[in-house]
Amino acid sequence: MLAVAFPAAAFATNCYVLAAGPGEQCLVVDPGIGVEDTLREVLLEHRLRPAAVLLTHGHLDHVYSVAPVCGGDTAAYVHADDRYRLEDPLALVDPGTLAMMEAQFGRRATWREPDRVVEVTDREVLSLAGLEVEVLHAPGHTEGSVMFGLPTVPDGLPAEEQLDRTMVSGDVLFAGSIGRTDLAGGSDAAMQRSLRDVVLPLPDSTLVLTGHGPATTMRRERATNPYLRGLSA
Structure with a gap:
């Protein structure tokens, strides 16, 4: 799999481009x-x-450029909630x-809703761009x-890492941390359930591409992430 990651101009939000290979x-x-x-x-x-555009959640720093990328048959995929x-x-x-944000970029922020939005559900498997993508709801x-x-995993990873699957975690799981729950629509109780029931069962061989900060692995997070300690799947 070809995977390219780069940070957005604000809030260091990671944007990912995933493909079966070049020219696809x-x-x-x-x-x-x-x-x-x-x-x-x-x-x-x-x-x-x-x-397609996949959205891990609907916060502005993850969706702001969705409309310019979408268009024609290219839809935005987001969970119904x-x-x-x-x-x-x-x-x-x-x-x-x-x-x-407006002071940083020198212009007023504007928004246009994407023309095509597809609502996804938990455990749904999407077949898009030659890739199979499973949706895991983790509120x-x-x-x-x-x-x-x-x-699958991106090309070029060291063999000694022994990784065989990829999880794009959005703001659920970071390297050494988790997403905040004190914003509107957030819930610490829901986050604890998601960490216990959705994150912890992931195999150690999972590469985690996070919404902010460096990539990590489930093996590393299970051993070192303080927010996963004391939880049992």
């Missing part, structure tokens, strides 16, 4: 703020064509954060937070 269709995951130029370069370099966030995520951002950061699982 691809999936764009979480196109955040200011990613359009870099994304265009990645697509040109690898001769890729977006087949976060579908409402795509109507106007700017309205859900506190004024101070919005003002800071807590938001009501509709999901992780996207693929039964």
Whole structure:
């Protein structure tokens, strides 16, 4: 699998481009703020064509550029419980954060809802761009937070890592941490259930591509992540 990751211009949100190989269709995951130029370069370099946009959740820093990427037959995929966030995520951002973002980029933030939105459900398997993607509903950061699982790993990983599957975790799981639960729609109780019932059962051989920060593995997180200690699957 071809996988390219790069951070957005704000909030260091990771945007991922996944494809079966160069010259193929691809999936764009979480196109955040200011990613359009870099994304265009990645697509040109690898001769890729977006087949779909996958959204791990509906927060502005993960969805801001979704409409420019979508269009025609390219739809945005989001969990049904976060579908409402795509109507106007700017309205859900506190004024101070919005003002800071506008000051950084020197222009007023605008939003256009994508033309085609597909609602996904827990354990649904999507066949897109030559890839099989399983949807795992893991609420807590938001009501509709999901992780996207693929039964393969990016090309070029060290063999000694012994990794055989990939999980794009959004803001559910980070390297050494988890997503915050104190924003609107967040729930610590729901997050604890998601960590116990969805995250912990993942095999140690899982590569975790996080919504912010470096990639990690389930083997590493099970051993070192303080938020997973004391939980039993």
